[in-house]
Amino acid sequence: MEEKLQELAAVMEHLKPHDVLVLGSVHITSTVVTTWMVMAVLFTAVFLATRNLNSKPRGVQHLLELLIGFIEGMLEDAMGKKGKKYLPLVATLFVFILSLNLSWFIPTVKPPTIDLSTTAAFGVATIVLIQIFAIQHKGIKGYLHHFAEPTPILAPLTIVEEFVKPISLSLRLFGNMFGEKMVVTILFILLPLIVPTPIMLLGVLMGLIQALVFTILPVTYIQAFIQGH
Secondary structure, three states, rough: OOOHHHHHOOOOHOOOOOOOEOOOOEEEEEHHHHHHHHHHHHHHHHHHHHOOOOOOOHHHHHHHHHHHHHHHHHHHHHHHHHHHHHHOOOHHHHHHHHHHHHHHHHOOOHHHOOHHHHHHHHHHHHHHHHHHHHHHHHHHHHHHHOOOOOOOHHHHHHHHHHHHHHHHHHHHHHHHHEEEEHHHHHOOOOOOOHHHHHHHHHHHHHHHHHHHHHHHHHHHHHHHHHHHH
């Protein structure tokens, strides 16, 4: 019992990223290394899955086309045919975040999405790209006019909202994934013989849901710029 209490007390420390390599003032953490590993696996998988494409999809190609078709349909429902333009961003976010979320199935690996620096990077990069897309679509004048809709009085609030969006995106993903990982770790300590299988299935579901939520929100943000409030 005392051993389990000690393990529970160390849960927070266990979930923190740790330094893998230090090069002068540069600290390469476990989060960075895991992200590189996931990127390498994704690049390899995409290369192998797309090097022999067929007009009649089968196997992995069929699964990839189903995924792309699902995301494309979501974009068309939100923005019509012009939504396809944003497919590379939205599909990349979904696949990359889902892969990072599920990396916790690798023994001893902490998923990068339980590190706030990772989710903050996703949030900031996503919102910056959305601003660029909005300027390309509406022009500078139209882009600035967007902040004065529906009335110029609300312009300060609309501008503040854009700064809050990356914070909201990053904290939502971080909070949900960190909380889930913490609960799973505690349950594994307390009930190691009973919990693993159902918790692993729940982990897949939660990883999928969080990736989907993070993907849907940028779609609504892009839609607001293109179609107005």
